[in-house]
Every structure is written in C-alpha cells, then in structure tokens.
Amino acid sequence: MNAINPSPRVAAPLALLAELTHRCPLQCPYCANPLQLERAAAELDTATWLRVLDEAAELGVLQVHFSGGEPCARKDLLDLVRRAAERGLYSNLITSGVTLDAAGLAALAAAGLDHVQLSFQDAEAASADRIGGYRGGHARKLAVAPLIRDAGLPLTANFVVHRQNLARLPDMLALGEELGASRIEIAHVQYYGWALKNRDALMPTRRQLDEANAAVEAAQARLRGRITVDYVVPDYYAALPKACMGGWAQRLINITPAGLALPCHAAETLAGFAFPSVRSHSLAAIWRDDPGFVRFRGTAWMPEPCRSCDRQEIDWGGCRCQAFAMTGDAAATDPACALSPHHHLMAEAIAESDNAAANLVYRRLRAPEPAA
Ligand code: SF4
Ligand code: FES
Secondary structure (H helix, E strand, O other), X not given: OOOOOOOOOOOOOOEEEEXXXXXXXXXXXXOOOOOOOOOHHHOOOHHHHHHHHHHHHHHOOOEEEEEOOOHHHOOOHHHHHHHHHHOOOEEEEEEOOOOOOHHHHHHHXXXXXXXXXXXXXXXXXXXXXXXXXXXXXXXXXHHHHHHHHHOOOOEEEEEEEOOOOHHHHHHHHHHXXXXXXXXXXXXXXXXXXXXXXXXXXXXXXXXXXXXHHHHHXXXXXXXOOOOEEEEEOOHHHOOOOOOHHHOOOOOEEEEOOOOEEEOOOOHHHOOOOOOOEOOOOOHHHHHHHOHHHHHOOOOOOOOOOHHHOOOOOOOOOOOHHHHHHHHOOOOOOOOOOOOOOOOHHHHHHHHHHHHOOOOXXXXXXXXXXXXX
C-alpha cells in the first residue's frame, strides 16, 4: 500500500473561473450551473470582482476565465477585463456570442482580452436553436465568429456533443475549421447540475461514441500543426476516470456569481460543505486553509482502491461531484474507474438511457425570443 501524504503541498492555482452571472439568453439542457440559479440582485458588485482579480494575481493565478451564464450580460465586463490585463492575467471570455457585435469585441480587445471561446450547440441551425432554446442563435454565432477574428482575438470553437447532435460531429469539425478557429473543443456532456436531469436524453450510444472517437482522431491527424482539436470523452464509457479539475483544489478556483469560492464549478452539489465567500475571506486564505478546499486535496483522504493505486497522483481519484452524484459519498472512488466498487452504476445508467425515450427538460417552459 502506498503511504498517505500527510501534508499536501499548496501550489498557487493556475486558473480562476469567474462565473460573473447565471443570467443567460440560452438554456442549454446540459448546463453545468446549479439547479437553483443566482438572481442578478445577488451577484457580486464590480468593486468586489476587481478585488478578487487583484488577489488572484497576488496569489499567483495565471489565467482568468470569464464565464457564466453569459458573462456579456454583466455591464462591467470591460472593467473586469481591463483589470485582469493590468494585473498580468491571461483572460479568456467563455461566451454564447449571441449578444456580441463588432464594436463590443473591439472594446474587449482594446481592454486587453486575450482569447474568446465561442460555444455552439450543433452544426445545423434548426437543431442548434432547438437545443439552446434560442431562435436565431446559431445564425448569430456564425456572424460573430469572423468578428472575433477581425478584432484580432484567437478563437476556440466549443461544441458540446451528446446523443442528439453526434450524428453531425464531422460537420462540427468542418465548421470550426471554416470559421478559422485556432482550437476546436469537442466535449461530451458531463452530468452535473441541470445536465444530470437530462442524462437519459443526452447519453450517447456506444456506436455513436465509437464513431465520434474515430472522427476526432481523423480530424486531429488532418489538422495537426494548424488547429488543435481537444476532446473531452464521456466518463460513463471510461475505464479510467479523468483528473477532474486537475485534482481537487490544486489547479483551479471557481467563484460563483454570488461570491462563493469553490474548488470546482459543481462543488455546491456536495452535501455537508459550507464553502466560503470572497465577500468575507481573501482568496489566499480560502485557497490555503478552507476546510472544503483542503478536504480532498492531495491523496491523504483517499479510500481503497485509490489508496493503493499507482494512478493516485495522475487522476487524483477522479471527480468528487460525480462520486457524490452517483454514490451519495463525495469521498468514494469515482465510479468511472473500473476498480471502483460502484463502476456497475455507469453501465446501468447507459442501459437506462438506451431504454428511455426521454425529452429534453428546459429550465424555462418556453424558449425565449432572441434579443432585438
Ligand atoms: Fe484513479 Fe483511484 Fe481508479 Fe486508481 S483506483 S485509477 S487512483 S480512481
Ligand atoms: Fe467537481 Fe469533478 S466536477 S470535482
């Protein structure tokens, strides 16, 4: 058996995920945001976000990802981007793009934004608009992608894939190439937050997964040296778990719209944790000492079989939120691991989805109209 690490080292986080707001014109059924969204009135104010960015830079954070919801819904986005640049933080805007225009993008670039990640729901407009719950959304994204490049900003085209759009994965790869993306991200749905409600409707079949793996592999070979193709595989078909977040509280700190600091974007789903607020605690103190951050950092917390496993510092026992969602115990080995005593739950969930004729469940009852 491997020795238990008594005092895990605390290196600075690499990245800050700044969830500026839960407001969003889209309503993707695989949204990782919590079931209960924060209202605009509960959001952190500008001064607090500026302080958080200062503290992040002091702590040694290198990158800030402005996310949501839709981060462009925040009126102070330019001020936050400017502060990040002043503090030497590499900044990435994770956006649906539907509210962006040339002037807005030029202003963001002038404020020091480094990169834009534009999300797509499909390669085909009718399906994309249905999945995102936003009529005309796909056309807007197609129009905004060249504007991002015109503003001199590198573009990542992000496609979340699942049972309802995987048939068009080759078209998505072609679209990313056509739009001049420097990176294409193909990400299978991860089942946290609202996505878990839609698991039966979104789970890919084995055949779809095999075809997707082959299509991505071919694109990676074809585009090598020109476009990076990242691929996030679905845990439910895996034999080894992913190193979720690069290890709990090791690489990323997540701030919710209301100011809670979390070791990952889904950590609020875990029962029995009271995560601290940046309104009352410094980022450094939270990162170093908060019991929720310390709880699963390193390897000392691990049960068997992780405790005896030579992959414990490779995948860090997998995903705590998935372990909790599937077993009720956040300290269990991730059921994605073939060595987990709960691994059978993955196959059972796949079988359940194969037998279900599930419809997508949206947060709002009706799809909203696009903004004027
Ligand atoms: Fe990773 Fe634990 Fe599985 Fe080993 S037993 S591969 S450490 S999840
Ligand atoms: Fe929370 Fe994986 S999503 S640890």
